[in-house]
Amino acid sequence: MADSEILRNTLREHRARARLTQAELAELVRVSRKTINTVENAVFVPSTVLALRLSQALGVPVEALFQLPDSPE
Amino acid sequence: MDADLAARRRNRLLILNAVGFVVWQAGMFGPHLIGRPEAPAVIAVGLGGFLAWVVSLILLLRAPADPRTREVLDDELTRHNRQRAMLAGYWLMLVTATGAMTVATLAPASALLALRAVVAIGVAAPLIRFVILERRVGG
Numbered sequence: 001m002a003d004s005e006i007l008r009n010t011l012r013e014h015r016a017r018a019r020l021t022q023a024e025l026a027e028l029v030r031v032s033r034k035t036i037n038t039v040e041n042a043v044f045v046p047s048t049v050l051a052l053r054l055s056q057a058l059g060v061p062v063e064a065l066f067q068l069p070d071s072p073e
Numbered sequence: 074m075d076a077d078l079a080a081r082r083r084n085r086l087l088i089l090n091a092v093g094f095v096v097w098q099a100g101m102f103g104p105h106l107i108g109r110p111e112a113p114a115v116i117a118v119g120l121g122g123f124l125a126w127v128v129s130l131i132l133l134l135r136a137p138a139d140p141r142t143r144e145v146l147d148d149e150l151t152r153h154n155r156q157r158a159m160l161a162g163y164w165l166m167l168v169t170a171t172g173a174m175t176v177a178t179l180a181p182a183s184a185l186l187a188l189r190a191v192v193a194i195g196v197a198a199p200l201i202r203f204v205i206l207e208r209r210v211g212g
Binding site for chain 1: 144145146149151153207210
């Protein structure tokens with residue numbers, strides 16, 4: 001995967017904090033459970049729209065969910 | 074219907090559709106074999122392939138009644154996988170066409186048979202690649 005396609009994320013941590021299962025979060029943002037799973041495992045980079053939907057559903061800023069690989073922790 | 078279940082059902086139908094199409098196209102060699110003992114069997118298998126392709130196509134075109142399932146079956150990841158599958162199909166079709174062209178320059182070959190091979194690969198490869206991608210992510 002090219003560097004431009006890598007996006008670090010803390011989706012799993014924020015989802016656990018919100019006490020949601022992958023299926024429940026998927027329902028909230030209107031995608032499949034597989035999509036949530038692949039985003040959490042950094043297999044799939046979501047679109048801006050999905051990233052914003054996820055941040056809205058979890059009540060955290062999008063920058064808290066997704067970071068570029070070279071951005072500070 | 075549960076979205077995961079519907080996705081698995083679609084994957085099975087896509088495989089049947091791809092295999093059916095390839096078998097149908099392979100069966101079209103049957104008329105070229107007229108007079109040889111294996112001709113009826115080849116034609117019969119080809120017809121079976123055609124039937125499998127038509128039935129799976131009809132079932133694939135029937136969208137699930139639940140709007141949520143419909144939406145999930147065409148979500149962002151699915152569209153991404155579909156795009157990658159189409160690209161893989163394009164390259165495989167190009168490789169097949171190049172292979173057919175090479176064969177045709179070395180020996181006399183039927184244009185119709187070459188076209189059948191290119192079309193069969195063009196139809197089946199993206200379908201199979203899509204199912205592989207979907208299964209890789211747990212579909």
